[in-house]
Amino acid sequence: MVRGSTQQCDEKRLKKGPWSPDEDHKLVAYIQRYGIWNWSQMPKPAGLARSGKSCRLRWVNYLRPDIKRGNFSREEEETIIKLQQKIGNRWSVIAAKLSGRTDNEIKNYWHTHLKKRLNNDKSNRVENTSSETETFLVDEEASKASLLETSRENLSPSSSGIADEIDHKPQITEQQSICDTFGELQSLWTHSQVTSTAVEDSEAMFVDSAGLTLSTAADQVWLQQEPIFPCGSYSDDAHVLMSDYWVNLGVQSDETNGM
DNA sequence: AACAGGGTCAACCGCAGCTTC
DNA sequence: AGAAGCTGCGGTTGACCCTGT
Structure with missing residues (x-):
């Protein structure tokens, strides 16, 4: 060849x-x-x-x-967080669910904004939980269970912590120039x-x-x-079906877990 | 005004899966 | 059948920008 x-x-x-x-x-x-x-x-x-x-x-x-282009809306942020928790770093699948957003953009946004917010939120909650229950959580197993519960709360998109901490500081000039x-x-x-x-x-x-x-x-x-647009990856039926598969898989697992 | 440090994001790299020869 | 090419994906990098000192 x-x-x-x-x-x-x-x-x-x-x-x-x-x-x-x-x-x-x-x-x-x-x-x-x-x-x-x-x-x-x-x-x-x-x-x-x-x-x-x-x-x-x-x-x-x-x-x-x-x-x-421009800033992500709260709905978009919540969708990203939700899907990331469900299907992991499958940015192309997540991008397929957010029309007009690219996998690269979502990936960047996740690493620079959302990941940090989730981590902050998580550590704040862990701090609160440990101080409040300090005297009660004596044995290691109980401590682990508490952390597990905390992360479960953080995984929930309806969790007040995530949504409330979304930073809405105006970035008009940046957005405009873009x-x-x-x-x-x-x-x-x-x-x-x-x-x-x-x-x-x-x-x-x-x-x-x-x-x-x-x-x-x-x-x-x-x-x-x-x-x-003949670049089919974003409109092509098979791709949409695949992304639906992953998302539905996540939804199904939620349902079976009673989320 | 100048510098340092951190944040952001466009672009690159390497890999995997599929297709073509 | 298998080598080579093509495409798409996710991780990583580095240049640029912003902010604080």
Whole structure:
């Protein structure tokens, strides 16, 4: 097999690090025109010196037009906490339940906000419990039982501790700046005509170098007024079914446990 | 004003599972 | 059948930003 030989040579020249607005425009314009057909082959005809993986990540986590930016709502936070407790760090499954949120965003939010809050809440409760019951919890078993009960309380989404401690300090400027930048990209989607010359320039290269014919289905998809997103991982039925499976599994186990 | 420390988040890395050849 | 490629996932990193001193 020699399929990977040229790819390995190319990888040495690939750019890494933050994406420039120009790169973003190239990727969006290319996907809008041709759809997503093969991440590893796409960068070259799109005029990008990036790995397919990098392009995919940029698209999925930042450029997709259906991405919701800004702060998480209380409902979203509760959903994340609830699902994380039920199914663990299955961020893609959790993301599937929160429309417009990416797994990376949820994962980051969990590590930077929610995890800390849960830990603080847990330690506060442990402190309270141990001071209140200090004289009674003499033997080790009783102590363990108490801790178990405390963590059970914390696992409950209706627990007042978690919800009440959610920090609502305003971050308007941050949110606005994100929205401003993202708005520029979003505006790309409102144009029915692709204006990027990069795509026009690379069109011939696409056909020549890759030796592929554009699928008519993909062409039609991207000629439609309303964007349709062929990256199926977020809308694809099988994926939704799988995420439902995990969530339902959690719900079922709750029911059997009488939660 | 300058620096240090902590927080945030975009991006990378490595791996696993599936598909293709 | 098995090697190689592709895709997606979760963990981790590092640059940037903010806040306190």
